[in-house]
Each structure stands twice: as C-alpha cells, then as structure tokens.
Amino acid sequence: MPDKDIAKSDLPLVQKINEAVAAWRTQGQGYEGVSPTTKRLLEWWFIEEHRLGKNKFEFWESQRRGVEALIYCYEVLKTSSLYDLSKQLGVRIPIDPTNDNWAKYAFKMATGSGKTMMMAMAIVWSYFNKFIEKSGKFTDKFVLIAPNLIVLDRLFGDSEKPEFSGGAIFDKFPFIPPEWRSNFQVDVIGPNDAFVPKQRGVVYLTNWQKFIERSDGGADNPVQDLLGHKPSDEMNTREALLAALGKLENIMVINDEAHRVSSPDQVWAKAIEWMNNSPGVMCQLDFSATPRNQQGNLFTHIIAEYRLGEAIQDEIVKRPKIVEIEDIPEIESDNASETYRVQLDAGVGKWRSFEKEMSKAGKKPVLFVMAESTKAADQVAEYLDTFPELSDKVLTIHTDRAGEITKQELGKARKAAREIDSDQNPYKAVVSVLMLTEGWDVKNVKVIVPLRPLTAAAHILPEQTLGRGLRRMDLNHKNWIDELLIIEHPQFHDIIEGALSEEGVDVVFEPVDGTTPIPRTIRVEENKKQYDIEIPVTSGGLMRSMKKLADLKAIKLPSPLFRYKDLEPVEIKLTTRDMLTKQIEEREVMAMPFADRPEVYIAAIANKVSKYARITAQFHQIAPVVQEYITDYLFDKKLSYAPDDLKKLNNPAVRYRVIEVFVDAINDLTVESEDIDLTGAALKASEAKPFLWSRDVLEGEKTVFNLIPADNNLELDFAKLLEKDEAVKAFVKNMPQTLGLLIAYIDKDGFVRNYEPDFVAKHDDGMFIIETKGREDVDVQFKDKRAQVWAEAVTKLTRTPWKFVRVDQDKFTRMRPNTLSDLL
Numbered sequence: 081m082p083d084k085d086i087a088k089s090d091l092p093l094v095q096k097i098n099e100a101v102a103a104w105r106t107q108g109q110g111y112e113g114v115s116p117t118t119k120r121l122l123e124w125w126f127i128e129e130h131r132l133g134k135n136k137f138e139f140w141e142s143q144r145r146g147v148e149a150l151i152y153c154y155e156v157l158k159t160s161s162l163y164d165l166s167k168q169l170g171v172r173i174p175i176d177p178t179n180d181n182w183a184k185y186a187f188k189m190a191t192g193s194g195k196t197m198m199m200a201m202a203i204v205w206s207y208f209n210k211f212i213e214k215s216g217k218f219t220d221k222f223v224l225i226a227p228n229l230i231v232l233d234r235l236f237g238d239s240e241k242p243e244f245s246g247g248a249i250f251d252k253f254p255f256i257p258p259e260w261r262s263n264f265q266v267d268v269i270g271p272n273d274a275f276v277p278k279q280r281g282v283v284y285l286t287n288w289q290k291f292i293e294r295s296d297g298g299a300d301n302p303v304q305d306l307l308g309h310k311p312s313d314e315m316n317t318r319e320a321l322l323a324a325l326g327k328l329e330n331i332m333v334i335n336d337e338a339h340r341v342s343s344p345d346q347v348w349a350k351a352i353e354w355m356n357n358s359p360g361v362m363c364q365l366d367f368s369a370t371p372r373n374q375q376g377n378l379f380t381h382i383i384a385e386y387r388l389g390e391a392i393q394d395e396i397v398k399r400p401k402i403v404e405i406e407d408i409p410e411i412e413s414d415n416a417s418e419t420y421r422v423q424l425d426a427g428v429g430k431w432r433s434f435e436k437e438m439s440k441a442g443k444k445p446v447l448f449v450m451a452e453s454t455k456a457a458d459q460v461a462e463y464l465d466t467f468p469e470l471s472d473k474v475l476t477i478h479t480d481r482a483g484e485i486t487k488q489e490l491g492k493a494r495k496a497a498r499e500i501d502s503d504q505n506p507y508k509a510v511v512s513v514l515m516l517t518e519g520w521d522v523k524n525v526k527v528i529v530p531l532r533p534l535t536a537a538a539h540i541l542p543e544q545t546l547g548r549g550l551r552r553m554d555l556n557h558k559n560w561i562d563e564l565l566i567i568e569h570p571q572f573h574d575i576i577e578g579a580l581s582e583e584g585v586d587v588v589f590e591p592v593d594g595t596t597p598i599p600r601t602i603r604v605e606e607n608k609k610q611y612d613i614e615i616p617v618t619s620g621g622l623m624r625s626m627k628k629l630a631d632l633k634a635i636k637l638p639s640p641l642f643r644y645k646d647l648e649p650v651e652i653k654l655t656t657r658d659m660l661t662k663q664i665e666e667r668e669v670m671a672m673p674f675a676d677r678p679e680v681y682i683a684a685i686a687n688k689v690s691k692y693a694r695i696t697a698q699f700h701q702i703a704p705v706v707q708e709y710i711t712d713y714l715f716d717k718k719l720s721y722a723p724d725d726l727k728k729l730n731n732p733a734v735r736y737r738v739i740e741v742f743v744d745a746i747n748d749l750t751v752e753s754e755d756i757d758l759t760g761a762a763l764k765a766s767e768a769k770p771f772l773w774s775r776d777v778l779e780g781e782k783t784v785f786n787l788i789p790a791d792n793n794l795e796l797d798f799a800k801l802l803e804k805d806e807a808v809k810a811f812v813k814n815m816p817q818t819l820g821l822l823i824a825y826i827d828k829d830g831f832v833r834n835y836e837p838d839f840v841a842k843h844d845d846g847m848f849i850i851e852t853k854g855r856e857d858v859d860v861q862f863k864d865k866r867a868q869v870w871a872e873a874v875t876k877l878t879r880t881p882w883k884f885v886r887v888d889q890d891k892f893t894r895m896r897p898n899t900l901s902d903l904l
Contacts, residue, residue: 100152190390206219220266335367389586399561403566427527447529450528561597609766616759616878621753634713690702768819783810811839822834823867845883
C-alpha cells in the first residue's frame with residue numbers, strides 16, 4: 081500500500097498502529113482475525129452507502145481511524161494492558177505498572193471530529209459481539225462519564241435534540257445494520273433516572289461528580305461551582321449508582337473530555353479503579369482533543385490521532401483564519417470596551433458581513449468575545465449592546481478564575497449551550513471570561529475576539545479557544561466555505577501559530593481590511609416560478625435481499641470455463657503473489673496463497689466470493705456450491721483433486737474467473753428489481769429552501785433560482801449552453817438542496833448505491849436527465865443503465881417523454897455544441 085494511504089503521526093505507538101491497521105484492512109480477505117459480527121459492522125459502516133433524508137451520510141475518517149485502531153488492538157491483538165500492546169508492536173514507551181491493570185485506549189480527536197459518534201460505534205461493536213458471538217471478551221454494559229453538566233447535557237440531549245437519551249442516537253444515525261436493528265435492546269439511564277435497566281444492555285450516563293463521597297456534614301467539594309448546591313438525596317443517588325454498577329460484570333468505561341482524568345489520584349480515576357476491582361472493566365476508552373496529563377505530557381496510551389489540521393482539510397470543521405490588526409493604539413482605561421475598542425469594532429464588522437448574507441439563508445452567525453475579567457465582560461457586553469443589530473441580543477456568562485462557570489451562571493450557560501444556535505434564540509453575541517470549558521459546543525460562532533493573551537500562564541490552549549467555534553454550521557452540505565475568524569490579540573500571533581502548527585494547521589493570517597469570502601445565498605425567486613422543474617417521486621427500483629441466495633446452483637452457472645488440457649499447471653510453492661496485472665481486483669485475487677489441499681482451496685475461493693459479492697455470514701451456503709461447481713462443472717472433465725488438478729486450479733486465470741462467475745451470479749440473485757411506479761408525490765425545485773454556496777455560480781434566466789450553482793467548469797459551461805438553447809425552456813442543477821433526484825444502481829462490487837444526475841431540463845422534445853462527466857469512473861456504465869431504465873419507466877407512467885443524456889467533457893470540448901440537440 082502506498083505511504084499516502086497510511087495516516088502519519090509523530091507518536092511512535094500511533095504510527096505503528098496506523099501501519100499495522102492499513103495492512104490489516106487490505107491484505108488477504110481484509111479485516112482478518114475478527115469475528116463475522118465485527119466484519120459486518122466494518123463493512124456496513126465504511127463500505128455501504130447511507131442516506132439521511134436527501135443527504136448522503138458517511139462516517140468520517142476520524143471515526144474510522146479510531147474504530148479500526150480499537151478493534152485491531154483489542155480484538156486482533158487481544159491486548160489487555162499498555163505493556164502488552166507496546167510489546168506486541170515493538171514500541172518502547174514509558175509505562176507505570178501500577179496504573180496499567182486493564183485495557184486503556186485513548187483517542188486524540190480534534191474538536192468537532194465526531195467523538196460522540198465513535199463512542200456510539202464502540203458501544204454497538206461490543207454489544208453485538210456479546211449478543212451474536214456470545215463472547216465473554218465483550219460486554220453489553222457501558223458507563224459513559226462526562227466531566228461537567230454542560231457536556232452531560234450535550235451527551236444526553238433533550239426532547240428537541242435527543243442524543244443518548246432514550247437511545248435516540250442509535251436511531252438517528254446508521255450505526256446498526258437493518259437486519260440487526262430489532263436485536264439492539266439497550267436502556268440509557270441518565271444521572272437522575274431510576275437505576276433499573278429492563279433491556280439486555282444498559283448505558284449509564286453520568287458526570288464524574290456523582291462518584292464523590294460526601295461527609296455527613298455535607299461540606300462543599302472542589303467542584304461545587306459546577307454542581308451548584310447538591311440536592312438532599314444526592315448521597316442516595318450516588319449509592320444507588322454504585323450499587324447498580326456493582327451488580328454488573330465486564331463494564332466498558334467511556335470517558336468524554338478525558339484530560340480531566342489524567343491523574344490517578346483524582347476521584348474520576350479512582351471510580352474507574354473501583355469498577356475494575358468490583359464489577360470488572362472490559363476496557364477504558366478515553367476521548368479528548370487535548371489528552372494531556374497535569375504535567376502537559378500527552379497520554380501514553382493514545383492509539384489513534386486525528387489532528388485539527390486534518391479536520392480542517394477534510395472540511396468537517398470550520399477553516400480558522402486570524403485577522404491581523406496593525407498599529408493598534410495603546411489606550412489606557414479602566415473600561416475594557418475602550419481599551420480594546422479597535423478589536424471589538426473589527427469583530428463586529430466581520431460579524432456584520434456574515435450576518436448580512438447568511439441571514440438570507442436562514443443562518444445565524446454568532447460573535448463570541450473572550451474577556452479578561454468579569455468586570456471587563458460586563459463592560460464589553462454594555463458596549464456591544466450599543467450596536468442596533470446587537471441591542472438586547474448579547475449574552476454574558478461569568479466564569480471564575482479557573483475558567484469554570486460560576487454556580488449562579490450555570491443554568492444560563494446550560495440553556496445557552498443548548499439553544500444559542502436556534503433561530504428562536506435571540507442572542508447573537510456571547511461575552512465570557514476565558515473560553516467556556518468543554519461542552520459549550522455550538523455551531524454558529526463565526527467570529528471570536530480574544531481580549532486576553534493566550535499565554536501558558538493563562539492556561540488557555542489555542543485549540544480550546546478555537547474549539548468554541550470550530551464546528552461547522554451545516555455538516556450536510558460542504559459546498560460552501562465555512563470560516564471562523566479570530567481577531568488577533570497583540571500577544572496572540574506567535575503563540576497560536578506555534579500551537580496550531582503542532583496540530584498540522586496551516587495558519588492563515590488576513591489583514592483586517594482584507595476581503596473575507598462570504599458564501600452566496602441561492603434562493604427561489606418568486607417572480608420566476610414559470611421556470612419551475614417538477615419530477616415525479618417513484619417507488620420500486622433496486623434493493624438487496626438474501627432471500628434468493630438459496631437458488632444459487634452449480635448446475636446453473638456457465639460451464640465449462642476451461643478445457644483441462646489447455647491449462648498449464650502452476651508449480652507448487654508455499655505462497656505466491658502474482659503482480660503481473662495492475663487491476664485491483666486481480667491483484668487481490670492473485671495474492672491468495674497457493675492451496676495444496678482441496679478444502680483450503682475451496683474455503684479460500686468461497687471467502688473471496690463473499691468479499692467481492694459483499695455478503696456476510698453466508699459462507700455455509702456458498703462453500704458447498706463452490707465445491708460442487710469446481711468438481712463437476714469448471715472443466716470439461718470432473719476433478720478428483722489429484723496433485724495435477726490442484727496445480728491447474730491455482731492458475732491465476734482460473735481463480736479469477738471462478739470468483740467472477742460466482743459474484744455475478746450472486747449479484748443477480750440478491751439484487752431485486754421491483755417495477756418502478758408513481759407514488760403520487762412530486763419533487764419541485766420551487767419548494768427548495770435558501771442555501772449557501774461558495775463555488776462557481778451563473779446568473780441565468782431559465783431557472784427558478786436567483787443563481788445557478790456549479791461544481792466545476794464543465795457544469796458551468798454546460799449551464800451556459802442550456803441558457804442560450806432556445807429549445808430549453810427551464811432547467812435546474814440537481815442536488816439535495818434544489819431537487820434531490822436520486823436513481824438507485826448496483827456498483828461494481830454489488831452494492832446498491834444512489835446516483836445523483838447533474839441537471840434536469842425541460843425541452844421542446846420532453847424532459848431530460850443530464851449527467852456531465854469529466855472523468856469516467858468504474859461505475860459509469862451501471863449508472864447510465866439505471867438512469868435509462870428510470871427514464872423509460874417514467875415516460876410510460878406519465879406519458880411525458882423522459883430521456884437520459886451523458887455529456888462527456890472530451891466530446892463537449894471537441895464539438896463545442898450550441899444546443900442540447902447537438903449532443904444527442
């Protein structure tokens with residue numbers, strides 16, 4: 081595998097795991113050494129296609145990297161301690177044997193890179209291995225621990241945005257293969273719920289303060305600021321939690337913001353040690369963007385790293401940009417709003433530029449000011465309130481000197497964290513001392529104004545500061561540039577540049593008077609409804625089912641594939657890797673070891689067929705048919721599996737053709753095609769909501785929208801052709817935000833996927849579905865075929881002509897057509 085496919089890390093243990101996992105994922109059958117249950121989950125998560133409504137959904141590279149590392153270390157290597165893990169991988173790292181008594185895995189994941197999602201994936205992985213495989217190595221009992229009430233609120237969710245509450249997160253996202261969904265029976269018990277699980281599995285969701293033992297006198301503890309006054313029955317709640325956990329066996333402990341548990345003598349860590357000594361701990365998973373101990377050193381048990389620079393490059397968080405202000409006047413004043421007037425005005429100005437355009441698309445950008453004291457926060461809030469657009473829209477949250485939210489402000493902060501992104505929430509600016517610690521994870525912050533230096537003495541890490549605004553406003557649509565602007569503090573430049581460079585971030589500095597690229601709003605124009613495009617919603621099409629796999633019969637397959645005497649035998653070698661072809665399918669097939677026994681050969685072929693046909697847990701059905709076919713039908717004579725027979729069977733051409741025949745036959749049986757029919761509903765471009773766009777646009781007349789979006793120059797040029805073609809009456813760029821036409825097809829690997837054509841046009845000769853193609857991919861023939869089938873079916877059903885056209889860039893450039901008809 082090329083080095084570019086292996087994630088790079090400066091941490092020796094992580095780099096060794098990255099290299100091992102890359103090989104494990106691709107060699108042999110792929111993901112060898114795991115249970116069929118784990119393999120099914122990995123293929124379901126990372127290979128099969130998922131959709132949430134109109135939008136395509138994919139698990140992120142950060143989550144894949146973490147999940148694969150966890151599975152490799154725990155299930156493949158079977159490690160139960162850091163010492164065991166480092167020994168197996170040949171990596172020397174400092175280990176404290178007194179603190180290495182159970183499996184601990186830490187995940188260094190950038191803010192906004194999906195830590196919560198990976199927690200849910202770990203739960204699903206362990207639960208189904210416990211349920212299906214009946215493995216004592218796994219568990220269906222989980223404890224998810226938060227560092228404070230704001231993080232707890234985020235993890236638990238509420239009635240409007242449920243997360244773990246009621247297990248909603250497992251319904252919201254495609255964690256569980258559909259055939260297993262009914263078997264996922266898990267209770268999620270919150271910190272104030274009755275501790276009586278009724279389902280097979282249970283997730284206890286709590287904050288670490290619940291483990292604090294109070295004296296009878298009820299003296300305050302060091303975290304009183306976060307908790308406020310404890311209710312009188314808090315002791316009973318704690319004892320009930322410990323009693324419930326004490327009855328469990330083999331718990332998976334999941335720590336969110338795990339840098340809070342970096343010291344073994346902390347309450348949190350002692351609670352986990354108690355769990356290991358009493359109910360037992362399967363493993364401990366620690367998640368943090370900054371997994372450092374109290375001495376500032378990174379955790380030694382980090383097994384996966386996904387840096388902030390990668391998150392920015394992968395467009396799962398905003399792009400941070402530092403706004404530089406030159407020659408800031410030094411104003412001595414007791415009023416912070418006067419001292420920092422230049423920075424505040426710059427922040428408001430940048431915020432205004434976002435507000436002006438983004439409000440048209442229903443987006444609410446938020447300004448966040450990090451003040452240097454409670455007094456300064458009040459002064460800044462008072463000044464911001466003088467701006468008409470911010471009047472009565474400024475929220476002030478006070479924190480103490482340690483950066484913790486004061487007990488008087490806790491309720492306000494928790495409410496703001498839940499609601500600040502909502503259009504119903506009036507606040508457009510937030511002012512607070514420090515950066516508001518973990519859990520204040522809102523999406524709409526677009527401008528940050530730090531009014532205190534980010535020095536080591538202040539204990540403020542740049543990523544933690546940026547973390548208040550890194551999350552993208554809209555993760556479903558990445559076709560607009562979502563930037564986060566930080567107004568530079570005089571002492572800010574070198575510190576943030578150095579710190580973020582360590583996280584792989586190419587820090588961009590912009591002069592305050594520079595032009596910030598603001599995404600444009602694309603919306604329906606009420607006076608252009610005559611250019612509306614409407615397409616019927618259909619049912620039927622393609623789906624995948626294992627019901628007909630029993631109809632796989634050797635006698636029905638092509639026969640014979642080879643004449644026995646025409647094949648040269650392959651000399652026996654222990655293993656052979658044929659590198660003659662550069663085709664990925666063939667290269668992987670050639671890598672199958674030489675089989676010197678028939679049962680080994682048949683098993684290897686059956687496993688390859690399962691891999692390429694993308695079917696799981698069906699070996700028992702496939703292997704007997706493979707054996708019968710090879711014995712009776714492959715050649716023009718029956719085989720007895722004599723030594724010469726095995727030599728011929730190991731010929732690469734034979735192996736490749738046998739696998740190909742079986743994959744094609746299985747796809748034909750398992751892919752069901754239902755007649756396309758009309759549902760009575762329709763998709764209308766005129767019903768689209770406003771959306772943001774940062775790529776190319778064209779001003780056009782023949783569209784219901786104010787602008788025509790384009791993903792590339794070919795689409796832009798083709799839209800110009802449709803604009804000037806008199807036979808074209810109206811058209812639309814097809815995408816989830818505009819129309820959402822999807823056509824199901826079967827890809828080269830046998831998966832049912834969805835195809836999104838580029839344009840739909842209304843023409844004198846009927847309706848056209850159009851795909852522009854710059855580079856032909858391996859699935860293009862399958863997409864074309866299904867689009868043609870769909871068009872023909874809809875033509876019959878609606879009695880309106882529908883046609884499919886593919887426009888290749890080479891042909892388009894060569895012909896320089898003036899009309900759509902020129903391309904037909």
